[in-house]
Amino acid sequence: MQVFYATQFVLPLPPGHRFPMEKYRLLRDRLAAEVHDVQLMQAEPATDGELALVHTPGYIQAISDGSVDPRILREIGFPWSPAMADRARRSVGATIAACRAAFRDGVAANIAGGTHHAYPDKGGGFCVFNDAAVASRLLQAEHARHQRRPLRVAIVDLDVHQGNGTARIFRDDPTVFTLSLHGQKNFPFRKEASDLDVDLPDGTGDDAYLQALERALDELAHRFDPGLVIYLAGADPHEGDRLGRLKLTWDGLEARDRRVFDWAWQRGLPLAFAMAGGYGHRMEDTVQVQVNTFAVAAAYARRWHNRPR
Numbered sequence: 666m667q668v669f670y671a672t673q674f675v676l677p678l679p680p681g682h683r684f685p686m687e688k689y690r691l692l693r694d695r696l697a698a699e700v701h702d703v704q705l706m707q708a709e710p711a712t713d714g715e716l717a718l719v720h721t722p723g724y725i726q727a728i729s730d731g732s733v734d735p736r737i738l739r740e741i742g743f744p745w746s747p748a749m750a751d752r753a754r755r756s757v758g759a760t761i762a763a764c765r766a767a768f769r770d771g772v773a774a775n776i777a778g779g780t781h782h783a784y785p786d787k788g789g790g791f792c793v794f795n796d797a798a799v800a801s802r803l804l805q806a807e808h809a810r811h812q813r814r815p816l817r818v819a820i821v822d823l824d825v826h827q828g829n830g831t832a833r834i835f836r837d838d839p840t841v842f843t844l845s846l847h848g849q850k851n852f853p854f855r856k857e858a859s860d861l862d863v864d865l866p867d868g869t870g871d872d873a874y875l876q877a878l879e880r881a882l883d884e885l886a887h888r889f890d891p892g893l894v895i896y897l898a899g900a901d902p903h904e905g906d907r908l909g910r911l912k913l914t915w916d917g918l919e920a921r922d923r924r925v926f927d928w929a930w931q932r933g934l935p936l937a938f939a940m941a942g943g944y945g946h947r948m949e950d951t952v953q954v955q956v957n958t959f960a961v962a963a964a965y966a967r968r969w970h971n972r973p974r
Contacts, residue, residue, distance in 0.1 A: 666702060666703050666704065666770065666772055666773060666774065666962060666963050666966035667704050667706055667762075667763070667766040667770060667773045667774075668696065668703050668704065668705050668706065668763075668773070668774045668775075668776060668959070669706050669707070669708040669758075669759035669760075669762045669763055669766075669773075669774070669775050669776065670689070670693050670705060670706070670707060670708060670759065670775075670776040670777070671689075671707070671708045671752055671755035671756060671758075671759060671776075671777065677744075677746055677748060678743070678744070683907075683944070684742065684743070684791055684944075685943070685944060685945075685948050685951065687948065688943060688948055688951055688952055688955075689776055689777055691948065691949075691952045692776055692940070692952050692955050692956065693705065693776055695952060695956050696776075696956065696959055699956065699960075700956065700959050700960055700963050701963065702963050702966065702967060703959065703963060706762070708755045708756070708758045708759035708762060708775070709755070709758045709762070710751060710754035710755045710757075710758050711754045711755075711757035711758045711761060711794070711799060713725055713729075715757070715758075715761065715799055715803055716754070716757065716794055716799060718799055718802035718803055718806070719785055719794075719795055719798045719799045719802055719834060720783075720785050720786070720794060720795075720799075721785050721786045723786070724785070724786045724787065728745075728749075728750050728753060728788075728793060728794070729750055731745045731746075731747075731750075733745055737787045737788060740787060740788065740789040740790075741788040741789060741790075741791065741792065741793060742789075742790065742791050743791065743793070749793070750793075753780075753793035753794050754794070756775070756777045756778050756780060756793075756794070756796055757778075757780075757794050757795075757796040757799050757800070759775035759776070759777060759778055759796070759939075760775045760778045760796035760797060760799075760800040760895070760937065760939055761796075761799065761800045761803055761804075762775075763775045763778075763800075763937040763938070763939070764800045764801075764803075764804050764893065764895065764935075764937040765804070766937070767893070767935035767936055767937040768804075768893070768935050770935075770966060770969060770970070771930075771935055771936070771965070771966060771968075771969025771970070771972075772926070772935070772936050772937075772938075772962050772963075772965050772966040772969060773937050773938075773966075774937065774938050774939070774940075774959065774962060775796070775937070775938070775939040775940070776940060777939065777940060778796045778797070778897075778939030778940065778941070779796070779797070779822075779824060779897040779898075779899065779939040779940060779941025779942065780792035780793065780794060780795055780796050780797075780830075781795065781797065781822055781824065781826075781828030781829070781830055781831045781897060781941070782826070782828070782829060782830045782853065783795035783798075783830045784829075784830045784833055784834070785833075785834060789829075789830070789853070790826065790852060790853065791942075792830065795830050795831060795834060796939060797820050797822075797828075797831060797895045797897065797939065798830070798831055798834045798835070800895065800937070801818040801820065801835075801841055801893075801895065804816060804818070804893060805818065805840065808892075815840050816840070816892050816893060817840050817841070817842070817889065817890060817891045817892050817893075818840065818841045818842070818891060818892070818893045818894075818895060819841075819842045819844065819885060819889060819891035819893070819894050819895070819934075820835075820841065820842070820843050820844065820894075820895045820897070821844050821882075821885075821894060821895070821896045821897065821925055822843065822844060822845040822846070822847075822859075822897040822899075822941075823846050823878070823896070823897060823898060823899055823902070823921060823925070823941075824845075824847065824897050824899030824901060824941040824942045825847055825848050825851060825899055825901040825902045825906070825908070825909045825910070825911055825942065826847055826848070826851055826852050826853065826899075826901070826908075826942060827845050827847040827851075827853060827856045827857070827859070827862065828843065828845045828847075828859065828897070829853045829855075829856055829857040830857075831843055831845075831859075832845065832856075832857035832858060832859040832860075832862075833857045835860075836857065836858060842860045842861070842885060842888070842889040842891065843859040843860045843861070844859060844860065844861045844863075844881055844882075844885055845859045845861070845862050845863070846863040846865065846874075846877060846878060846881060847862070847863070847864065847865065848864075848865055848866075848867065848869075848909065848910050848911060849864035849865055849866055849867075850866075850867055850910070851908070851909075851910055852908070860888075860889075861881060861884060861885060861888075863877050863878075863880075863881050865877065865911060867910045867911070868910070868911070868912050869911045869912060869913075870911075870912040870913065870914075870917070871912075871913055871914055871916065871917030871920070874902065874911065874913055874917060874921065875917065875920055875921065875924065878921060878924055878925075879924065882924070882925075882928050886928075886932075891934060892934070892935075893934065893935055893936075893937070894925075894929045894934050894935070894936040894937070895936075895937050895938070895939070896925050896926075896929075896936055896937070896938040896939075897938070897939055897941040898922060898925075898938050898939070898940060898941060898955075898958045899940075899941035899942045899943065900918070900940065900941075900942065900943030900945070900951045900954035900955055900958075901941075901942040901943050901944055901951075902918065902921075903915075903918060903943075903945065903950065903951070903954050905945045905946055905947060905950045906943065906944055906945050906946075906950075906951070907944045907945065907946055908942070908944045909944070915953070915954070915957065918954055918957065918958075919957050919958075919961060922957070922958045922961040922962070923961055926961055926962060926965040927965075929965075930965055930968060930969075936965075938958070938962065940955050940958070943955065
C-alpha cells in the first residue's frame, strides 16, 4: 500500500500553538516500524494549475507569496511562512498521488490531508487548500481523457467537524457526493449543506455512531454510484480528543474504519484516505487511532492484491 507524506516540511508554529504538528512525524515513524506492506513515499507539491481546478488564482497567489489577507490567516489558524505554503501544496499533492495509486492498487493513503474547511477563495480551521476537492477534480479530468462516462467521486468525511468547504465546492456538482458525519454543536458553527449530513449530539458513543454510519452508507449507495471513494478518517471522534466532544473508543473507531473499507471493497471501488483531524489530550492517543486505521487499510490492500484477476 502506497502512503504519501510531507512530514519533513514542518510549519514553524509559535510556542503553545494548539495544532499538533508533531503527530505526522510520529505516525510516519510508527508506520515504518509496525505496519507491514506499507511503502512510504514523499509527496510532490500540487501545481498552480492543479490547485486552480478548485481555488481562485488570487488566493493561490496570495498563499504562495505571503500577501494573503490577515483575516483569512486568522481563519486558517497558521501564520504565513514559505514552509506553510509549501506544506499546503504537498498535502494536496499527497492526496492526488494517493487517488492515482488507489486506481492501481485498490487502497492508498495520505498521512496528512483531509483539509475540508478550505473554500475556493479562503482557508479555515487549519486548512489552506482543499485536498479532497482538488484531487476529485483532477482525477475526473484525467479520467475524461480515456472514458466517456464521467468519474463519480464519493467523499466520505468522518472527521468530527463538518466538511463545510467541501460541501460548498460541490453543492451544484452531481458528479461528487459529499457525506459528512459530524458533531452537531461542533465547529464550524455555520455549516454548509452536504449531499448527506448526519448531525451527532455531544457524547455519541460507539453503538449510536456505527448505526448512523451504516444508515448513511446505505443511503449513499441508494442515491449515488461512485467510481472512487475519498475517505477522511478523522481521529477526533475519539473519546480522548480535546476538540471532538464524541465518545468513540479504540474499538469503535476501528469498527468505523472496517465498515468504510468493507463498503468500498464489496463494490470494487478504489479508496484513497487522508487522516484529517486529531487533537488528543495525549498526542500518542491520536497517533494510535491513526495507526489502527492504517492497519485496517493495509489488510484491505492485501485483499486487493490477492483478488482474482
